[in-house]
Amino acid sequence: MPMILFLVVIGAAAGFFATRLMRVEADVPTTVVIGVAGAVLGWLILRFVLSISGWVVVAAAAVGGAMALIWLWKTYIAK
Numbered sequence: 664m665p666m667i668l669f670l671v672v673i674g675a676a677a678g679f680f681a682t683r684l685m686r687v688e689a690d691v692p693t694t695v696v697i698g699v700a701g702a703v704l705g706w707l708i709l710r711f712v713l714s715i716s717g718w719v720v721v722a723a724a725a726v727g728g729a730m731a732l733i734w735l736w737k738t739y740i741a742k
Contacts, residue, residue, distance in 0.1 A: 670699060671699060673702055674698035674699030674701065675695045675698050676698065677698040677701055678695055678697040678699070678701065679694055679698065681698065682697065
């Protein structure tokens with residue numbers, strides 16, 4: 664229940680700021696609905712982007728680790 668309340672409060676504030684920034688005249692319920700829907704959409708987009716960037720970081724770290732091991736092997740073992 665607290666998460667829903669938090670989402671409504673944040674969504675209402677986001678809707679208020681978004682309608683002001685985009686110069687849209689809307690009543691309070693419409694502003695709250697726009698804000699809550701925007702908060703959910705933004706959360707989903709952010710989760711998607713972070714999950715993709717997480718895989719990219721893991722892949723880059725794996726390649727870097729493999730390169731470090733190859734360098735160690737070439738430098739100290741395979742002379």
